[in-house]
Amino acid sequence: MSTFYDALETRSPAEREAALLAALPQQIAHAQKASPAFASILAGVDAAAVTSRAALAALPVTRKYELLERQQAGRATNVFGGFSALGFGPGMTRVFASPGTIYEPEGTRRDYWRMARAIHAAGFRSGELIHNSFSYHFVPAGSMMETGAHALGCTVFPGGTGQTEQQVQAMAELQPAGYIGTPSFLKIIVEKAAELGVALPTVTKALVSGEAFPPSLRDWFAERGIAGYQCYASADLGLIAYETSAREGLVLDESVIVEIVRPGTGDPVPEGEVGELVVTTLNPDYPLIRFGTGDLSAVLPGQCPTGRTNTRIKGWMGRADQTTKVRGMFVHPGQVAAIAKRFPQVVRARLVVSGEMAHDQMVLKVETVETAEGLARQLGEAIRDVTKLRGDVEMVAPGSLPNDGRVIEDARSYR
Numbered sequence: 001m002s003t004f005y006d007a008l009e010t011r012s013p014a015e016r017e018a019a020l021l022a023a024l025p026q027q028i029a030h031a032q033k034a035s036p037a038f039a040s041i042l043a044g045v046d047a048a049a050v051t052s053r054a055a056l057a058a059l060p061v062t063r064k065y066e067l068l069e070r071q072q073a074g075r076a077t078n079v080f081g082g083f084s085a086l087g088f089g090p091g092m093t094r095v096f097a098s099p100g101t102i103y104e105p106e107g108t109r110r111d112y113w114r115m116a117r118a119i120h121a122a123g124f125r126s127g128e129l130i131h132n133s134f135s136y137h138f139v140p141a142g143s144m145m146e147t148g149a150h151a152l153g154c155t156v157f158p159g160g161t162g163q164t165e166q167q168v169q170a171m172a173e174l175q176p177a178g179y180i181g182t183p184s185f186l187k188i189i190v191e192k193a194a195e196l197g198v199a200l201p202t203v204t205k206a207l208v209s210g211e212a213f214p215p216s217l218r219d220w221f222a223e224r225g226i227a228g229y230q231c232y233a234s235a236d237l238g239l240i241a242y243e244t245s246a247r248e249g250l251v252l253d254e255s256v257i258v259e260i261v262r263p264g265t266g267d268p269v270p271e272g273e274v275g276e277l278v279v280t281t282l283n284p285d286y287p288l289i290r291f292g293t294g295d296l297s298a299v300l301p302g303q304c305p306t307g308r309t310n311t312r313i314k315g316w317m318g319r320a321d322q323t324t325k326v327r328g329m330f331v332h333p334g335q336v337a338a339i340a341k342r343f344p345q346v347v348r349a350r351l352v353v354s355g356e357m358a359h360d361q362m363v364l365k366v367e368t369v370e371t372a373e374g375l376a377r378q379l380g381e382a383i384r385d386v387t388k389l390r391g392d393v394e395m396v397a398p399g400s401l402p403n404d405g406r407v408i409e410d411a412r413s414y415r
Helices: 013-034 036-041 053-057 064-073 116-121 141-152 164-174 183-196 215-223 333-341 373-387
Strands: 092-098 102-107 129-132 155-158 178-181 205-208 227-234 238-242 250-252 256-261 275-281 291-297 324-326 329-331 348-354 361-367 392-396 408-410
Touching: 013 036, 053 256, 064 102, 064 291, 116 141, 116 227, 116 238, 129 141, 129 164, 141 155, 164 183, 178 183, 183 205, 183 215, 183 227, 215 227, 227 250, 238 256, 238 275, 333 348, 333 361, 333 373, 361 373, 373 392
Parallel strands: 129 155, 129 178, 178 205, 205 227, 348 408, 361 392
Antiparallel strands: 092 102, 227 238, 238 250, 256 275, 275 291, 324 329, 348 361
16 A cells, blocks of 8 residues: 555655746746636736746735635626636536635546545545545535545545534444544534444544644544544645645645745745745646735745655644634635624624634624624624624723734634
8 A cells, every 4th residue: 555646746856846847837828828817917927937936936926805806806707707717618517606705616637626645645545435524515625525535546425514413323334434524523523423322433534624623633533543634725726735644744735836925925935934825736727826825834844754755834824814714614804894884883893713622713892882782683693694604792892902903813722
């Protein structure tokens, strides 16, 4: 049983860098030709001259809010804002919607999201059954993992989210080799199984993503016989990096060029310094060039003890902006502002996210002179309407909230 998914994982760093930089000008030229958005963003750029990381760093960074703005502006003629090289038809199997709303295409290529590499690194092998509890509704997470599992030669049970008791029953009867989904939902399933007195002896491994996976939760799973590994992926880019058995950071995928830049700029930081992850993908169907993820990380020096030779990053270290992820859903500062605008009584608002061990709690603190119970209830309903998440409301006196410009405060513990 091979440790590595393919030979790409162990090629020399020089060979990898040469291959990526050789593909880069072709991808930029393709984006300029096939993507109207990048034809505009990269207007005047000589693709053939972008053959180094320094040349790449001179190109503009495109961030998610810009992608969203272009999509919203062009909805009537192009739902993808001109970023997709594909149109509806046989070349595009599905369209997904991420919060925002941002629409993403799925092409027909095998392992379109490149997730098989991460699933293999988590210990799954051909011939096994995987219980996939990522959502198949609207968002691409379920399909991202399923297509990767199929490419690896695995069978998938599409568990999706919710229905905890039925999830436990399916696991007990189907006896999957492991679980794929958010770590918090796996914890809920394991706790429900214990409550019901149902043993899940075959579930010994897991690939988790979509939210923080602190060491305390990893150890909690290990105490119950489950080896959990994490990966870093997005609906825009597919797989970016994945954890290995070495448990030392995350190894970059073989089909992305990753830079770490100073937040708010496109300037690469010195190796080891924390900055925003900017990714260029070699996906011809959705050719994103210097796409700013908004996530913070840093390069981890040295090579992975497993023998994989690609660059490692330290994993997710927070957001470069104030956007944060709660229970697998992004919450944006603009959403907090939208809630506050519905109520003239609210002077200022600040969303505080707290909790630990995969138990996120959201409290909207609002400055207001009105303390009626009806206002708190209406604010709670607005939170759910705008963010699709439940949250509590705390009303405070005007001037009570810190004057630091923050709209979202992430006060969670990741111990």
